[in-house]
Amino acid sequence: MSRKAGKNITKARSAVENRPYPLNEAVPLLQKVKFAKFDETVEVTLRLGVDPKHADQMVRGTVVLPHGLGKSKKVLVITSGEKVREAEAAGADIVGGDDMVEKIQKENWTDYDAVIATPDMMKSVGKLGKVLGPRGLMPNPKTGTVTFDVANAVKEIKAGKVEFRTDKTALIHVPVGKISFTSDKLVDNATAVISSVVRAKPAAAKGKYIRGAYISSTMGPGVSIDTSGVEAAAKA
16 A cells, blocks of 8 residues: 555656745645545645744734635634623634633543634633643734634634744744635635735845745655745835
């Protein structure tokens, strides 16, 4: 089985030239060389000219993908009072207060894709760092997941809002959809991500900002992409 996979990826890689492709060429190429039998996730990876060890060079933000991710995220809202009904009406999958905090603490429960909390609940939610932090689920005001406007927060996540942040090696990995999407939808989603990262450039970052960019699918090869056009449009 592994030998076959080896042949498949080798064949796919041989179809990709060692050069940056414009997004509208890279995406169809990625779809053409696919060989996996499942609907792979497509991801954009950016290598940035920042030093993540310095807080003022950390790149972090969110973007609502124009065409979503191909699956609706399961959203948990931790709140109280009137906001419970507001969260339920907006389409939250699970809504609760201290009972949810207790369940997460006692059971290490993480059967959801995103967590929103109202500011009044953060004293309790703050205890959940060990469970939610490593999974990237901890509510944060910077990403709009600590807010009293729970209806809007739920709707944005359901519509395909994704978070991006630099890791220790100054890389950003962001899913932009499924390989079964039309090429145009993947190009639109990838453009939205790159534009948002460009606009989030820290003032302290010097020199070339995007030093490398790739688009890939779960099993497929990475295709180098030319981001100059997207960068110019985002700065305009």
